[in-house]
Amino acid sequence: MAFFSIPNTRIAGISTCVPKNVVANKDYKWISAKERELLIRKIGVVEKRIVTKGMTASDLCFESGKKLIEELKWNKEDIELIIFVSQSRDYLLPATACILQDKLGLPKTCLAIDVNLGCSGFVYGMSIIANYIAHCGIKKALMLIGDVTPLASYRDKTSYPLFGDAGAATAFEYDEKAAPMHFNLQSDGSGFKAIIIPDGGMRNYPTKKSFEYKSYGKGIIRNKLQIALDGYAVFNFSLREVAPNVRALLEKFDVPIDSIDFFLFHQANLLINESVRKKMKLDPEKVPYSLNRFGNTSSASIPTTIVSELRKKVSTEKLKMILCGFGVGLSWGSVYVQTDNICCPEIIEL
Amino acid sequence: MGIEEFILKIESEFEDLKPGKMKPESHFREIFDWNSVNALTMIALVDCEYDVMLVAEDFQKSKTVLDLYKIIETKSKE
Numbered sequence: 001m002a003f004f005s006i007p008n009t010r011i012a013g014i015s016t017c018v019p020k021n022v023v024a025n026k027d028y029k030w031i032s033a034k035e036r037e038l039l040i041r042k043i044g045v046v047e048k049r050i051v052t053k054g055m056t057a058s059d060l061c062f063e064s065g066k067k068l069i070e071e072l073k074w075n076k077e078d079i080e081l082i083i084f085v086s087q088s089r090d091y092l093l094p095a096t097a098c099i100l101q102d103k104l105g106l107p108k109t110c111l112a113i114d115v116n117l118g119c120s121g122f123v124y125g126m127s128i129i130a131n132y133i134a135h136c137g138i139k140k141a142l143m144l145i146g147d148v149t150p151l152a153s154y155r156d157k158t159s160y161p162l163f164g165d166a167g168a169a170t171a172f173e174y175d176e177k178a179a180p181m182h183f184n185l186q187s188d189g190s191g192f193k194a195i196i197i198p199d200g201g202m203r204n205y206p207t208k209k210s211f212e213y214k215s216y217g218k219g220i221i222r223n224k225l226q227i228a229l230d231g232y233a234v235f236n237f238s239l240r241e242v243a244p245n246v247r248a249l250l251e252k253f254d255v256p257i258d259s260i261d262f263f264l265f266h267q268a269n270l271l272i273n274e275s276v277r278k279k280m281k282l283d284p285e286k287v288p289y290s291l292n293r294f295g296n297t298s299s300a301s302i303p304t305t306i307v308s309e310l311r312k313k314v315s316t317e318k319l320k321m322i323l324c325g326f327g328v329g330l331s332w333g334s335v336y337v338q339t340d341n342i343c344c345p346e347i348i349e350l
Numbered sequence: 351m352g353i354e355e356f357i358l359k360i361e362s363e364f365e366d367l368k369p370g371k372m373k374p375e376s377h378f379r380e381i382f383d384w385n386s387v388n389a390l391t392m393i394a395l396v397d398c399e400y401d402v403m404l405v406a407e408d409f410q411k412s413k414t415v416l417d418l419y420k421i422i423e424t425k426s427k428e
Contacts, residue, residue, distance in 0.1 A: 034383075035385070035387075038383075038385075038387055038388075039387060042387045042390070042391060043387075158386070231386055231390060232386075232389070232390070232393075232405060232406040233406075235390050235393055235394075236393070236403055236405055239393070239394070239397050239403060240403060271387075271390055271391060271394055272394075274394075275394040275397060275398060278398050279397070279398065
């Protein structure tokens, strides 16, 4: 397992932006009322936010980043690294991070990278940024992270009711006094088909056929440019891998499980997350959810949950947290992090 | 672990299921609305209660509650 520790990096702030457009699953007419009620109860998504036409993940991230820089009163010239973690980038090329570097008015001395990860992206993104800060002399950095749902077919009951849109920004800075972050990152590409958009990349370049809608079972109609979820595979993977990954992290770095204030899991769906929580015998009070209001916001689900559920606490207290992302790739990982009075503005609506 | 205990756990998990209606020989796809959400709920229940991971193929090759129970029993010994 990829265990490692990174010193001298602190989270300075977190902000999240969601679209104003609220979509309630009770209005999801593609399936029957009975099925809808069961689905809402089991996946835990009452409503979510969905972008309007033309709005992208980078637009949400831009608003989050702009707000955070203002609130932190950071001098833009001091920001030397920006990474954009997303699987719904603006263009196939160039990298969206470069576009955001310019749009946010960051200097040309700023290094910009796209990271193509989804649900595990927040934890992986943290590891990349913290490494640059700890080992490359970078003092201030921004992680912009988020995804949007035009990737899901409305006529696919396995994906559409689940996903919501959000874009978050997290600010990191060099701090000699910061407690080390401990990581445990893993991947398993043998499960790459579990969550996939089959066409549109270089392996299956888009053709007319890519746009043709096909039925994959009752209530599941999509084309090959839309997300395909193998519910069983994702579920089995999550139950098999998530709890052992977190347990191994705690054991490796001698962190008592009772010392953790909050466990922030990627908001996959209520059934998965509650199963993981019960397996780990965690107190519900320590495992916040934003699923009910925002859905599964993919890579942005951890920062969105922090801002929506823990804003006051993270702004005023020192906290010990486990952040754990898992999903598409398959890719998963967890990080132990101590936060100290971080800047956390209220959720922005765009 | 016994089949009766397994049935009690299923009855407590699935609110729509009337207590006493499910028997070992019951076809689980017929006794309540069997769909992917209920299948995932069953996987979660079995994982939590028996530390056994059911996969899609286990459902495909099972008809009755007893069939499922036997798979759980076999897997729990592995």
